[in-house]
Amino acid sequence: MLAMMDCAEDDLEVCRWQAVLARDRAWDGRFVTGVLTTGIYCRPSCPARHPRRENVAFFAAPQDAEAAGLRACLRCRPQDLSRDEIAVGRAIELIRTCEGPPALDWLAAETGYSPAHFQRLFKRATGLSPAAYARALRFERAVDALSDGARVTDAVYEAGFGAASRFYEASEEKLGMTPSAWREGGRGTTIRWAVVPTTLGAMLVAATEKGVCRVAFEEGQAELAARFPKAELVAGDAPFAALVEQVIAAVERPGSSAAIPLDVQGTAFQEAVWRELQRIPAGETRSYAQIAAAIGRPGAVRAAGSANGANNVAVLIPCHRVVRSDGSLGGYAYGEAIKAELLRRERGY
Secondary structure (H helix, E strand, O other), X not given: OOOHHHOOHHHHHHHHHHHHHHOOHHHEOOEEEEEOOOOEEEOOOOXXXXXXXXXXXXXXXXXXXXXXXXXXXXXXXXXXXXXXXXXXXXXXXXXXXXXXXXXXXXXXXXXXXXXHHHHHHHHHHHOOOHHHHHHHHHHHHHHHHHHOOOOHHHHHHHOOOOOHHHHHXXXXXXXXXXXXXXXXXXXXXXXXXXXXXXXOOOEEEEEOOOOEEEEEEOXXXXXXXXXXXXXXXXXXXXXXXXXHHHHHHHHHOOOOOOOOOEOOOXXXXXXXXXXXXXXXXXOOOEEHHHHHHHOOOOOOHHHHHHHHHOOOEOOOOOHXXXXXXXXXXXXXXXXXXXXXXXXXXXXXX
């Protein structure tokens, strides 16, 4: 699969053509391929024989191709992407309203797809299988209950876990701390930190054993302690310094952060938004509406904006790549000037 994060704006057409040659489904919905000699437009993943490069034009959306006089391919049906998005949104609502994880066969029947096809469709849209999404949602409900002060046992069973051990297993994998520690603000968790200089200003970098948990400009130990009041904060050591160097490089050369481990937690919806942010190619931007549609929740534009704002790790989860629908930069937690400069660096000018 072609890594979309590797494509700068100047190389976008090259990346799109490589995606077509690879029949890369990850690019479906991001553009369509118009074949000028046949008058047909297709998804990047269309299984039909590849056209000659000189006969191809790329369009941002099906309606743009149709405005140019092209018609949809009957084999890959690129205009059906909207139907796919509606189906994923419908499945998410069904998962949310079910007491337990719904069966894949039932979800597929409710949305009009075969089980195997719907499994691929749902995972492509959300980054998770329907079963994994249901588990994440169940975990999210338990964490919300813990955050509201509920007893661990009550939160576990009300969220739908059949046994407390299942929740402990999930929490250790996802949070790196016990449920009680989560409720008590990170008690028992060690976070290493440092404030380092960059060309964009002083930057706080903090990490647990799992990965980076906070990157922020013009913050220090006091802000970190307020965010993780029960954690043990320790000045970074030599191994941590190597991680910090990677984060600095990601700021000075945005788009080079794919290999940096992260330890971030959010709701299932927030994490879906954050994954989608990481899929935006360096130097490109998306609107909140595009982000919401890409995760199968086209009506959740405001929620996508809130999830974007809840991002704890600047640059590594590139929330600076989200702009207003009119193309203007919009707000940024660390100031519009830093946002503009990050985008300028990604675009190479």
